[in-house]
Amino acid sequence: MNTKTLVIVLIGVSTLFLMAFIKxxxxxxxxxxxxxxxxxKNPLAGDKDSGRVGQSLYVMHCKSCHGKTGLGNGTKSKSLKTRLPDFTQKEFQDQTDGEIYYKTIFGRDEMPSYEKKIRDDEDRWLLVNYLKTLKK
Ligand code: HEC
Known part of the structure; x- marks a missing residue:
């Protein structure tokens, strides 16, 4: 192996190492x-009574991973490979209600789908409204 090849191999190996470290x-x-x-459009936007129902749905289905206040520190969070989002942050809160609805209902990978578990469309929007109240 000449020096040039060795340098290229070393760069390759350290890049892989860095990627695994940074991930x-x-x-x-x-x-x-x-x-x-x-x-x-959220048909229940601004609904003042959303809180209680939304919260009980959240506690039942979401708290185990997303944590009591939405910080992403639920009891199950440590066993997940995916980093959990922080619902109190601007990046999350800046999304449209429709985006939050979509992610909640369809999920991806470690975020489960709630298409079957939460069937009532009104319940789904109440949950979206509740997530919006977690804003700091
Ligand atoms: C088994 C653990 C688990 C449960 C239970 C769970 N989630 Fe998640 N959730 C995740 C993970 C992991 C992600 C990050 C997914 C990704 O980015 O690929 C996520 C992401 C999300 C996102 C997208 C966040 C963003 O930054 O855009 C929303 C919205 C969400 N979850 C809502 C909910 C709601 C509402 C419930 C309850 C009905 C729930 N989740 C239950 C694990 C969970």
Whole structure:
């Protein structure tokens, strides 16, 4: 092996090493929501009674991973490979209601789908409303 090849191999190996090292600290792959959902109107936007029902749905289905206050520190979070989002942060809160609805209902990988578990459309929007109240 000449020096040039050795240098190239070394660069390759260290790049792989760095990628493996950086991965746990990086953000998740971006999650594109189809335009149809992104623009979807929340029929219960501004509903003042959303809190209680939304919260009980959250406690029942979501708290184990996302944590009591949405920080992403639920009891199950440690056993997951995917970094959990922080619902109190601006990046999350800046999404449209439709985007949050889509991600909640369809899920991906370690985020389960709730298409079958939460069938009532009104319940789904109440949950979206509740997630929006977790804002700091
Ligand atoms: C088994 C653990 C688990 C449970 C239970 C769970 N989630 Fe998630 N959730 C995740 C993970 C992991 C991600 C990150 C997914 C990704 O980015 O690939 C996520 C991501 C999300 C996102 C997208 C966040 C963002 O930054 O855009 C929303 C919204 C969400 N979850 C809502 C919910 C709701 C609402 C419930 C309950 C109905 C719930 N999740 C239950 C694990 C879970």
């Amino acid at each position: 746990p600290f990086s953000t998740n792959e971006s999650w594109e929501v189809p335009a149809k959902y992104k623009k979807m």
